[in-house]
Amino acid sequence: MDYAVPAPVLPTLTVAGRGERFPVNRVFCVGRNYAAHAREMGKDPDREAPFFFMKPANAVVDAARPASVPYPPKTANYHHEIELVVAIGQGGRDIAVADALKHVYGYAVGLDMTRRDLQLEARDKGRPWEFGKSFALSAPIGVLHRAQDVGHPSAASIALMVNGQPRQSSDIDKLIWSVSECIAYLSVYEALEPGDLIMTGTPEGVNAVVRGDVMQGAIAGLGEIQVSVSA
Incomplete structure (x- = not known):
């Protein structure tokens, strides 16, 4: 097929122990899905209906090996958010909570990098978060582990260090909305497709990084x- 302009590169992720790679379709992100993080962002952590925002596919960085992301323009408050990432292997609409995990291909560790100053400015003005959240190279994601190999984790420590110093530490069992519930709720509004990713939210402890910092x-x-954060 001939294209009028060069076709975009398809982002892919490394799959643990496999030769094939996971192609990334869309990236859905759950907002404020840990109560302690909701509080640190000045919001009531009551279990209201989940809400989602999206990142472009070119936000994804394969961080199966040590990777770097550039410090983005137009921000002076660039934040880390460590998250459990869910990869969808089987699409569907109106998925029942009881059936949701059947649609999961695997899980990974990810970072939702955020231009916090732009996000909060948009939030306070009632505007979309795109410039704060949805930009290229803002979602480094580690090795993807197939559910058939690791099961479906419901309790596991989640942590982030910057330059060897602890920043975030919690457990995924503190998710307000579980993986199954997020999948089911999202599928009512948008048919999920193979290759979709769901970033399930971050615990408390988000903070700024600067050029030269190393996040683990x-x-x-x-x-x-x-x-690492490059210039």
Whole structure:
């Protein structure tokens, strides 16, 4: 097929122990899905309906090996958010909570990098978060572990260090909305497709990083990622 302009490169992720790679379709992100993080962002952590925002596919950085992301323009408050990432292997609409995990291909450790100053400015003005959240190279993601190999983790420590110093530490069992519930709720509004990713939210402790900082994140059973901030 001939294209009028060069076709975009398809982002892919490394799959643990496999030769094939996981193609990334869309990236859905759950907002404020840990109560303690909701409080640190000045919001009531009551279990209201989940809400989602999106990142472009070119936000994804394969961080199976130590990776780097550039410090983005137009911000002076660039934040880390460590998250459990869910990869969808089987699409569907109106998925029942009881059936949701059947649609999961695997899990990974990820970072939702955020231009916090732009996000909060947009939030306070009632505007979309795109400039704060949805930009290129803002979602480094580690090795993807197949559910058939590791199961479906419901309790596991999740932590992030910056330059060897602890920043975030919690457990995925503190998710306000579980993986199953997030999948089911999202599928009512948008048919999920193979290759979709769901970033499930971050615990408390988010903070700024600067050029030269090295972030090391981990979720028990899913390995680690190391991401540095370049100029």
